[in-house]
Amino acid sequence: MHGLHFSLAETLRQRRRRLAAFIDGPIALWAGQPPSRNFPANTFPFRASSHFLYFTGLPLAQGVILLQQGRLTLFLDDASPEEVLWHGPSPGRDDIAVQIGADAAYPLADLAPRVQGAATIAACNPAVLAQQEQILGRPVPTSTQATDPDRQLAAAMVQVRLCHDEDAIAQIREAAAVSVAAHEAGMVATPWATSAAEVRAAMERIILAHNMDCAYASIVTPHHGEVLHNQQYHQRLQPGHLLLADVGAEAPSRLASDITLTWPVSGHFSPTQRAIYDIVLAAHDACIAQAGPEVEYRDLHLLACRVLAEGLVDLGLLRGDPESLVEQDAHALFFPPRCRPSARPRRPRHGRPRRSGRLCPRPAAEPALWPGLSAPDRPLQAGMAVTIEPGFYQVPGILNDPARRQTYRQCVNWDYLTHFNDVRGIRIEDDVLITTEGCQVLTAALPTQAEAVAAMVSS
C-alpha cells in the first residue's frame, strides 16, 4: 500500500504522536473481522476498522492495538495451520510488529489483562463489539451514548484524522485516479450497453483490475438520479436518459474517493438536460474556485445554492431574487444539503476519512425536506479532503407535496417545470484537497468533469 517515498513505520509513529497530544490514557482499537454473508464460512470481504488502519496500515483481521503516549502494542495470533491451508501463508506477529514499528507484540491470549481501563471506539460489527465488551469488562455504547473516556477518544480521533498526512494524500490520489478511469470506462461502455448493470460492470472492472475495492455500493442509474442511493441495476438504457454514476474506488489502505458524473445515454443532451447540467456544473466550478483554508464548508454549500438559484431564475424555473429564494429554501426543492467534509467522521467511531460527515448549513429548514441529511459545520483546513457535489434532483415525494406546492407557488414556475421531465437527477461530484493556497481537485492530472463529459457528448 505504500509508495517508495514513505516509511510505513515512520508515518504511523507520527500519527501516534499526534494522537498522544490529545489523550494521555490507554487506547485499545479493534481491527474487526468480516461478517458472514449467508452462512458462517462465506463472509463478505474483510474491511478493517478505519481507526485501526490509521495506526497500523495493515488490515490485520482479529488484531487489536494498544496505544499509549505514542507507544504501540500489537495483539495478534499467528496463522493456524488451518488458516494457512485455506488462505495461504502470512507474515508472523513479530515480522508485522517490525513492519509497523510496534514497541511490543503479544498473542491475543495476553490482551485482556493489558487493556483494562483503555478507551475504545465501538466496532460496527456486533460480534466484534461483543468481544470488546467482554475483554474490557464493561459496556461499550455506540458514539451517541458514549461516556468518558470513549467520548474523549472519539473527539481526539476526529482532530487527528481531520487533516491528511502525505502518505494518506498519496493514497487518496491513487484512489481518485482509479475512480476517474472507472467513470471513463463507464462512458465508453454506454453506447454498447443495454442496462445499468452493464455500465456498472464496466466501471467496477477498472476498480477490481487495480486491486482496489468499491468504497460503497455503486450508484449507476439511468433516468432515476433523483433516488439518492439507487442500488438497482436492472434498468434498461434508453436514448433520452441521463445516466448518473456515483462510483468510488477504495485503495488497500482504505482511503477512498467518491466521484459522480452524469452523462446522456445517447451522447447528446436534450436542451433541457443541457440547461440544467450547465447550471450544476457552474455551481461545482464556483465551489472549487472558492474552496480554501478558513472557508466555512457551509459557505461553500450556500455558494452552490446561490449559483443554482441564479441559474434556475435565468432559466425561468425559479422566480424572484436568487438571494431571497435561497433564504426561503426554494432552491432546496431541488438540491439537498449534501456537500460533505470527507476528512471528518460523522460518527467518529465508525467514520472513515472520506464520505463521512455531512454538512447542513441550514439545519432548521433542510432536514425536513431531505430526511437524514443534516450534520454540523466546520471551517476547512489545509490537508482536509472534501467532496464538492452540487446536484439537481426532482424527487416526487418533495415536489408533489401539496403543502410545498402551496408554500412555493410563487417561487417556482410549476408549469414550466413539467418540460424538464427528462432531468430527474444530475450530480457532479469531485474530490478536493484543501491546500494552503486554496484547493486542488484530486484528479487534477485527469480531464475535468466538463472536459470528460464534453468529450463524450457530441451536442
Add this chain to the structure above:
Amino acid sequence: MHGLHFSLAETLRQRRRRLAAFIDGPIALWAGQPPSRNFPANTFPFRASSHFLYFTGLPLAQGVILLQQGRLTLFLDDASPEEVLWHGPSPGRDDIAVQIGADAAYPLADLAPRVQGAATIAACNPAVLAQQEQILGRPVPTSTQATDPDRQLAAAMVQVRLCHDEDAIAQIREAAAVSVAAHEAGMVATPWATSAAEVRAAMERIILAHNMDCAYASIVTPHHGEVLHNQQYHQRLQPGHLLLADVGAEAPSRLASDITLTWPVSGHFSPTQRAIYDIVLAAHDACIAQAGPEVEYRDLHLLACRVLAEGLVDLGLLRGDPESLVEQDAHALFFPPRCRPSARPRRPRHGRPRRSGRLCPRPAAEPALWPGLSAPDRPLQAGMAVTIEPGFYQVPGILNDPARRQTYRQCVNWDYLTHFNDVRGIRIEDDVLITTEGCQVLTAALPTQAEAVAAMVSS
C-alpha cells in the same frame, strides 16, 4: 427473477406444502439485513437468508414470515419517506403479499404476538439474531446447540431443500451459464493481463453485467492454486504459471453456481502441467459418468481418488497398487475430501442450496490432513445439484511434514515430485444436476471443461 413458465406464488405454495409434510407447528423465518461495512450507513450488499428466500422468492430486507401448515403470513413495513428518498419507491406490503401468495400480511409491529412459540433458524447476522431472541422471548442458539423444535425445523429444511424444483433448477442453470461466460472472459483476458486482479476483474465484470453477484469471494490465483481459498489478487502473471479460477455467479434468487477452471497463463501447458491436468480431468469425467440417483456421494469421491491414484502411479509419482494407495490415504497427500453435495446445507440454518455440505468419505483419516474438511455422507437423488471438483494440490504444510514423509516414504517418488514444482494447484469443478437417468452437467449447452481449456491452450 422468474422466467415466463413459472408462477412465483404457485412455486412458493408447493414449497410450503412440502415443508408442512415434515412439520406441524409454527415457523418464523427472518430475511435479515445487510451488515455495516465501515460505518453504520455504509453496508455490504443485502443478501437475504436462503431459507427466507426459499419461501418468499423476494429479498425483503427486515421482513419476517410465519409458516404454518402451508399458510404464509408476511410481516413487513412499507418503505418510509426517508427510505423512498434514498432507495426509491418499492411495492407496498399488500402488493408483495399478492405476488408471493401470502395468506395474510401485517406490519412488523404485529410480529411479536403472532410468532410466539414458533421454531426458527438462527440468523448469521448477530444483530438479526438479537432481534429473533427479543421477538421470540427466548435464546436462539446456533445449529450445533439448537434444541427442539428449532432442531426439527433445521432437519426439515434440509429435507425440503435437498432436491430442487423446476424453478430453482432454471435459476441454477442461469447462474451456471453466467459463470461459464465469466471463465471464458477470464481466459480471453489472460494474454493481456499482468496481474490476477485483472483476470478477476474481467471475470466479475461478466457476472455484474448480468445483474448477478459473486456467490463467494472469487479465487483467481496464478501459481498458488494450492491455497484453497486464496483471496489475494496482487500476484503478477508469469508465463510458466497455472492460473486457477474458482468464480461463481449467484442469481437474484440467490441460487448459485460454483465453477473452477485451471489454465496455463502462457496458453501452453508444460509437460508436467499437462500430465497432472489430464489426470484431474480424467477423475472429473469419471465422476460425471458415474453420478446418478442412489449413487453414494462418498463413492463418487472414492472413484475420483482411485482415478487420481491410477494416474499418479502411471506417471510414476505414486508407487504401488492404486486401490491399496487409496486405502492408505496416499492420494490424500494431494487431494482433499472436497467433493460436495451442494443441494444440502451443511449447517441447515445458514445453508444455501449450492456450495454447502462437504463430504468426507474417510472421516477417520482425512480431516487430520485437511483441517476443516469433513462432513457427513448422503446418497444422490434426482433433483440434487452437486459439484464435482477433483484436484491436485501441493500444500507445503502437508508435503513437507517429516512424519508424513516417513509414513509415505515408499508410496511417493519424492525425488520425482520435485520435477512438478510448476503444478502447485489444479482444480476442475463443474456443477451437476442429478436426474432420473444419471446426471447432467448444468452448463451442458456450453463447451465442456476440456473443450474450453483445449480451445485456449495451443499445446
